[in-house]
Amino acid sequence: METKKTIEETKEYIGMWVTEDNHVRHNLLPNGRYDEARGHTESAYQGKYWVKGNHIEYKDDTGFTADGDFKDGILYHGGMILYKRED
Secondary structure (H helix, E strand, O other): OOOOOOHHHHOOOOEEEEEOOOOEEEEEOOOOEEEEEEOOEEEEEEEEEEEEOOEEEEEEOOOOEEEEEEEOOEEEEOOEEEEEOOO
């Protein structure tokens, strides 16, 4: 029986995650940092993130923390649903 790998193991979390309307955009960088844009505001929030299994923890550079979960290729974070953008 094949065991499904976590997103932490596959590193498939790296890249741009966007809401359906493209208003919120999380760029999860391979160095453990993120850059979040909101609407016309680029780099609205920046900070560090950690992935454990299919769970992500964020800490922005001002100290604010948040978290989310990856499920079936979708990121659920702070009441938002984000999809990985494949460019």
